[in-house]
Amino acid sequence: MPNNNQNYLAFIFAIEEINKNLHLLPNISLGYEFHNLIHSHWRILENSFILLTGQHEIPNYMCGTESQSVAVLSETLWGTSTQIGPLLELYKFPQVTFGAFDTMLTDSGQYPSLYQVAPKDASLALGMVSLMLHFSWTWVGLLITEGHKGLQFLSDIREEMDRNKVCAAFVKMVSTTVTHDILTRETASVNVVIIYYDIDILNDVNYNIGQHLVTWKVWVTNSQWHADMAGRNFILDPFHGILVFSHHHEEISGFQNFVQEATPFKYPEDTYLVMYWSKNFRCSLSDSDCALKNCTPNASLAWLPPNKFDMAMSDESYSIYNAVYAVAHALHEMLFEEVQMPPMRNREVTMSSPWQLHPFLKNTQFNNSAGDQVNLDNRRKLDSEYDILNFWNFPEGLRLKVKLGTFSPHILLGQNMSVSKDMIEWATGITQTPRSVCSESCNPGFRKTSREGKAACCFDCIPCPENEIANQTDMEQCMKCPDQQYANPQKDNCLQKSVTFLAYEDSLGKALTCTAVSLAILTAAVLELFVKHQDTPIVKANNRALSYVLLISLIFCFLCPLLFIGRPNTATCILQQTTFGVVFTVAISTVLAKTITVVLAFKVTAPGRRMRKLLVSGAPNSIIPTCSLIQLTLCGIWMGTNPPYIDTDAHSEHGHIIILCNKGSLTAFYCVLGYLGSLALVSFTVAFLARNLPDTFNEAKFLTFSMLVFCSVWVTFLPVYHSTKGKVMVAMEVFSILASSAGLLGCIFVPKCYIILLRPDRNSLGTIRNKTHSGGKPS
Numbered sequence: 001m002p003n004n005n006q007n008y009l010a011f012i013f014a015i016e017e018i019n020k021n022l023h024l025l026p027n028i029s030l031g032y033e034f035h036n037l038i039h040s041h042w043r044i045l046e047n048s049f050i051l052l053t054g055q056h057e058i059p060n061y062m063c064g065t066e067s068q069s070v071a072v073l074s075e076t077l078w079g080t081s082t083q084i085g086p087l088l089e090l091y092k093f094p095q096v097t098f099g100a101f102d103t104m105l106t107d108s109g110q111y112p113s114l115y116q117v118a119p120k121d122a123s124l125a126l127g128m129v130s131l132m133l134h135f136s137w138t139w140v141g142l143l144i145t146e147g148h149k150g151l152q153f154l155s156d157i158r159e160e161m162d163r164n165k166v167c168a169a170f171v172k173m174v175s176t177t178v179t180h181d182i183l184t185r186e187t188a189s190v191n192v193v194i195i196y197y198d199i200d201i202l203n204d205v206n207y208n209i210g211q212h213l214v215t216w217k218v219w220v221t222n223s224q225w226h227a228d229m230a231g232r233n234f235i236l237d238p239f240h241g242i243l244v245f246s247h248h249h250e251e252i253s254g255f256q257n258f259v260q261e262a263t264p265f266k267y268p269e270d271t272y273l274v275m276y277w278s279k280n281f282r283c284s285l286s287d288s289d290c291a292l293k294n295c296t297p298n299a300s301l302a303w304l305p306p307n308k309f310d311m312a313m314s315d316e317s318y319s320i321y322n323a324v325y326a327v328a329h330a331l332h333e334m335l336f337e338e339v340q341m342p343p344m345r346n347r348e349v350t351m352s353s354p355w356q357l358h359p360f361l362k363n364t365q366f367n368n369s370a371g372d373q374v375n376l377d378n379r380r381k382l383d384s385e386y387d388i389l390n391f392w393n394f395p396e397g398l399r400l401k402v403k404l405g406t407f408s409p410h411i412l413l414g415q416n417m418s419v420s421k422d423m424i425e426w427a428t429g430i431t432q433t434p435r436s437v438c439s440e441s442c443n444p445g446f447r448k449t450s451r452e453g454k455a456a457c458c459f460d461c462i463p464c465p466e467n468e469i470a471n472q473t474d475m476e477q478c479m480k481c482p483d484q485q486y487a488n489p490q491k492d493n494c495l496q497k498s499v500t501f502l503a504y505e506d507s508l509g510k511a512l513t514c515t516a517v518s519l520a521i522l523t524a525a526v527l528e529l530f531v532k533h534q535d536t537p538i539v540k541a542n543n544r545a546l547s548y549v550l551l552i553s554l555i556f557c558f559l560c561p562l563l564f565i566g567r568p569n570t571a572t573c574i575l576q577q578t579t580f581g582v583v584f585t586v587a588i589s590t591v592l593a594k595t596i597t598v599v600l601a602f603k604v605t606a607p608g609r610r611m612r613k614l615l616v617s618g619a620p621n622s623i624i625p626t627c628s629l630i631q632l633t634l635c636g637i638w639m640g641t642n643p644p645y646i647d648t649d650a651h652s653e654h655g656h657i658i659i660l661c662n663k664g665s666l667t668a669f670y671c672v673l674g675y676l677g678s679l680a681l682v683s684f685t686v687a688f689l690a691r692n693l694p695d696t697f698n699e700a701k702f703l704t705f706s707m708l709v710f711c712s713v714w715v716t717f718l719p720v721y722h723s724t725k726g727k728v729m730v731a732m733e734v735f736s737i738l739a740s741s742a743g744l745l746g747c748i749f750v751p752k753c754y755i756i757l758l759r760p761d762r763n764s765l766g767t768i769r770n771k772t773h774s775g776g777k778p779s
Contacts, residue, residue: 005276005301005309006259008034010317011073012267013258014324017369025332030324033069070354071327071361073320075099089113092355096327096376098319100198100223104148106378115361115376117323118315119247119384121222123409125156127245127386128194128220130407130417132166137218137436138457141193142171149198157194167438167457191436195221218427218434223247223315240393241427247315248385248406250370255321256311260302264292280304306399322374330360383409388417392425441473444492448476464491483650484657500656502565502727502734509565512734519742520558526749527551533756536763541699543597546590549624551749553587557741561734564661573644573661578635580737581672582628587744588679588710589627595686595703596623631675638668652726660730677714683707702748709743 011032019029071094074084088095094113097105101118105111132140142157144150150173161168169190219239223246264274274292277283283295301309313321334357365375375381386407392400405419426434442448442461447470451458464470464478469487471479481487485494503509530539530547539547560583563576647662663669684707690700717736724732755762 005273006314006317007320008270008272009259009262010255010313010320011324012262012270013252013255014321016258017254018324018328025328025335028335030328070094070331070357071096073098073323073327075316092358094327094354094357094361096323096361098316098323100149100315101381102149103152113358115326116378117319117326117374117376120378120381121384122156123383123407124222124245124386125153125160126409127407127417128157129160129164129166130413131220131243131388131419132161132192133164134417134419135433136441137192138166139169139190139192139436139438140166141169141190142196143193144171144173144196145198146173146175147198150196153196157196165456167455169438169455190217191434192218192220195219197221218430218436219243221245239391241425241430242391243404243424244389244391245386245407246389247318248387249313249315249318249372252313252318252321252368252370255313256302259311260300262301263299280308306401310401312401322368322372325366325368326361326364326374326376327357329366330357330364333360333364385409388419390424442470442475443473444470444475445490446470446475447478448474469494486655495655497650497655497657499659500653500727501567501659502730503567504565506727508727508731512561512731512738513565515738516558516561516734519738519745520555523551523555523558523745526745526753527555529753529756533763536756538752538755538763543594543621546594546597546621547749550587550590550594550744553583553590554741554745556583557587557737557744561737564730564734568646568659568661570646573646574639576661577644577663577669577672578639581631581635581676584676584737584740585628585631585679586624587741588676588683589624591703591706591744591748592627592679592683592686593621593623594699595683595690598700598703599686599690627679631672634668634672634675638665638672641665642668649726652728658726660726673714677711680707680710680714684711699748702751706744706747709747710740713740713743 015030015032018024072088073096075098084095089112092113094115096115096117098117101116101120105114105116132138142154144154154171154173158168160166219242221242221244223244262273264270264277267273274290277295277299278285278292281296281299283292285291286293302311361376363377365373365377365380367373387403388405388407390402390404392402402423402425404423405417407417409416421433424433426432438455438458439460442459446461446463448459449462450456451460464487467487468478468480469491471492478491481494484497486497487493488495502512504513527548530544530551533539534544556579560576560579563572563579566572642665644661644664647660649658649660652658684704687700687704687707690704713736717732721729721732721736
């Protein structure tokens with residue numbers, strides 16, 4: 001056994017408990033003998049021979065032993081097991097190990113006689129990573145002892161770290177063959193370091209860290225870590241506040257009382273306890289028999305500070321206690337079976353050979369005095385649960401071990417760890433929960449983008465694109481908001497878009513409505529003025545009836561935009577385009593008819609000519625129904641194939657869904673518009689050709705200018721219409737309708753109204769005759 005007083009006391013305590021137990025091995029007393037396995041290949045084999053044969057000179061010869069051992073308890077040092085295992089296997093001698101569980105020793109083909117008491121450590125890596133996630137530590141260092149256990153732990157913890165997006169800032173494998181330079185540039189920036197301890201070589205690591213007084217680090221390690229007992233007793237100990245994962249087990253009742261009463265006088269065969277007592281209680285040794293004398297009266301191990309002797313049972317001592325009980329239970333079952341056999345009923349029970357204990361050890365399963373299950377079958381062992389301990393250092397070597405929480409691999413991830421943060425005593429210099437990250441978390445509204453050549457935990461944060469959000473921290477990708485929603489300014493939430501349209505309540509809607517109604521009223525006033533002065537020459541000129549038709553059509557042209565304003569529905573969507581197309585066709589065809597009338601009127605020079613017949617018959621007036629019928633046919637085809645319908649535009653205006661009328665067939669829409677443009681172009685051409693005719697009440701120039709304004713408005717409309725969306729597009733169409741209609745009204749009728757209202761003297765036959773007569777005199 002290793003030189004560990006608590007391990008020895010736990011062993012003795014278990015032996016004495018079993019010997020007092022009337023139900024376990026009754027009438028049989030367990031004995032024991034100790035062999036110190038010095039770390040020398042020859043010494044290990046020598047002690048193994050002594051254990052097996054009582055001497056080390058003649059193999060297979062028993063000498064000097066009154067009773068034979070049934071099993072050997074040893075620590076789970078892989079090097080030791082590989083040396084004594086083959087020797088013990090020659091005799092099929094059971095070997096029960098009490099050290100940390102080692103997966104290399106589970107090979108039943110290579111180690112058929114070896115049994116491990118300690119629970120599995122398979123979930124240690126998961127537990128440590130869960131602690132990292134609990135405190136949001138994503139940038140940690142790994143300090144691992146060399147050897148197969150360390151490599152297995154490195155593989156396990158890297159797998160868990162990759163799965164949970166925790167990054168290793170550095171990985172250092174510790175060996176006794178080289179000098180450990182723990183503090184380097186890459187380790188200085190890491191606030192949390194995981195230490196995996198397997199064998200005594202970590203003492204070198206402890207010393208190296210202690211020399212640098214690294215008091216601002218958070219150290220996380222496994223239960224094999226132990227405090228330096230060499231007397232470093234000040235609070236600036238680098239390992240002050242260390243977090244330790246220790247196997248969870250209940251306290252063994254009576255053990256601490258047993259330790260308090262244990263003295264070298266009670267157990268004089270324990271030479272280690274004698275030496276320990278002499279060193280710590282100021283004893284002296286007699287020269288004759290090396291007996292203790294002059295010791296502190298009534299001294300007890302309980303008097304010593306924790307850095308000298310810890311009264312709480314360690315993981316290894318707990319495994320020793322269970323190992324003794326496992327052998328006792330197996331031996332009990334074996335002897336009980338021998339007693340039950342008929343040939344043995346009337347015979348004295350004799351001790352069987354050690355190899356006969358194997359079947360019973362393999363099937364041994366029991367609950368110890370603390371209620372914990374003990375199982376030697378590696379296949380049925382469960383992963384260990386862990387206590388999370390916090391070590392506090394105080395002056396004069398006082399140390400306090402505080403349980404902060406637990407970790408259980410048998411509970412769902414996220415609920416398998418509980419830690420009392422308020423109880424944690426952090427390392428010296430740390431006043432609040434430390435942070436250990438390569439990059440600060442990306443707040444909502446930002447997404448992570450990796451840095452080239454860096455670990456996944458090192459990233460930059462960039463804002464989400466337009467209409468995309470990140471509603472959690474550290475999101476890899478932003479999420480696009482649905483069409484019915486939009487991203488708020490912080491880009492961390494999608495808000496419901498409000499439904500909108502070109503409403504009468506909007507300022508733009510109000511302006512267009514007022515303009516349309518005002519122009520319609522103005523046109524009606526002009527019509528009334530023309531009706532009132534219908535017998536005057538200026539009204540009679542150029543076909544009075546056509547002027548009335550043009551004014552009435554312009555009234556409808558001005559009222560047509562009201563169909564574009566307000567919440568669209570199927571009826572208004574259809575009426576918008578058909579009304580627009582038809583009333584503008586009537587207006588343009590009326591202008592064309594008036595232009596042709598002017599031309600015919602001035603071309604008639606002799607009675608009986610064909611043009612006079614056309615003018616008198618009212619042939620120009622037939623242009624209006626003919627052109628209107630063609631436009632109605634185009635609109636009918638449009639409405640019958642792909643009519644306008646209600647549509648939504650969720651992209652043109654931020655935060656709004658615009659309800660508007662979709663044209664349906666753009667081809668039909670442009671055919672209607674093109675037809676209007678053709679009529680306007682014909683009217684413009686005819687009027688332009690008639691511009692030089694005598695100008696007494698001649699409308700040719702005004703008609704030419706009105707068509708020029710009309711064509712200019714709609715030629716400008718097309719590119720602007722295609723470059724706008726949403727309500728602006730609708731408003732642009734309304735504006736074009738009003739502007740072109742106002743052009744017709746202004747260019748054709750404003751000069752006439754000016755004469756009627758302001759120059760009535762020019763609106764009489766006498767004035768016309770005088771002007772004509774004056775114009776006929778020679779100059």
